[in-house]
Amino acid sequence: AQSVSQHNHHVILSEAASLELGCNYSYGGTVNLFWYVQYPGQHLQLLLKYFSGDPLVKGIKGFEAEFIKSKFSFNLRKPSVQWSDTAEYFCAVNPTSGNTGKLIFGQGTTLQVKP
Amino acid sequence: IAGITQAPTSQILAAGRRMTLRCTQDMRHNAMYWYRQDLGLGLRLIHYSNTAGTTGKGEVPDGYSVSRANTDDFPLTLASAVPSQTSVYFCASSDSRFTPLHFGNGTRLTVT
Numbered sequence: 001a002q003s004v005s006q007h008n009h010h011v012i013l014s015e016a017a018s019l020e021l022g023c024n025y026s027y028g029g030t031v032n033l034f035w036y037v038q039y040p041g042q043h044l045q046l047l048l049k050y051f052s053g054d055p056l057v058k059g060i061k062g063f064e065a066e067f068i069k070s071k072f073s074f075n076l077r078k079p080s081v082q083w084s085d086t087a088e089y090f091c092a093v094n095p096t097s098g099n100t101g102k103l104i105f106g107q108g109t110t111l112q113v114k115p
Numbered sequence: 116i117a118g119i120t121q122a123p124t125s126q127i128l129a130a131g132r133r134m135t136l137r138c139t140q141d142m143r144h145n146a147m148y149w150y151r152q153d154l155g156l157g158l159r160l161i162h163y164s165n166t167a168g169t170t171g172k173g174e175v176p177d178g179y180s181v182s183r184a185n186t187d188d189f190p191l192t193l194a195s196a197v198p199s200q201t202s203v204y205f206c207a208s209s210d211s212r213f214t215p216l217h218f219g220n221g222t223r224l225t226v227t
Contacts, residue, residue: 006157034215043205043219044205044207044218045218046215090158102163102173103148103158103160104174105157105158105159106157107155107156108157
């Protein structure tokens with residue numbers, strides 16, 4: 001079965017620290033990849049997406065992610081986190097084949113940034 | 116403001132009762148989805164609709180039904196609620212099957 005795995009369940013960082021959240025997926029075909037963020041008490045918002053082209057994608061608020069096809073990975077990075085980045089982060093995969101059009105989400109990573 | 120409206124915001128429901136969660140979007144998106152969010156499990160797809168008049172089952176469809184009579188509305192019905200359906204439910208939409216989702220603010224449902 002297709003799945004998405006986020007290795008870090010809970011990350012605590014101090015402001016200005018660098019961030020990398022891991023995401024691996026299990027699907028052999030072509031995929032679209034997403035990172036969503038959920039701030040406390042809010043709905044999910046798109047951080048960035050990868051459909052094709054340059055495997056290094058830049059999103060909002062200084063976030064970026066790199067698609068490494070050989071490793072089935074799409075890790076999220078930010079060079080210097082801020083207290084306002086405290087949120088839950090979800091990696092999601094959408095297989096481009098088939099007709100389901102559904103997203104498969106990872107379990108989520110809770111990021112806590114200490115001021 | 117364009118977007119997705121979910122109602123109610125929260126609800127406490129007795130087991131065995133019937134409940135419909137409402138979802139309306141004004142973006143004229145073709146595709147709509149219902150997800151449930153549970154701690155440690157992320158979001159899981161319940162049902163989806165690629166276009167008005169069609170629906171499909173997601174990862175966890177049991178105990179839920181949906182309808183898509185028009186483009187804007189995508190209600191989710193729990194015919195006979197059970198405590199395991201306690202969750203936060205998010206409705207989402209996109210203008211095609213493969214474009215990013217827009218999410219509603221969620222409905223927090225507690226089944227007692």
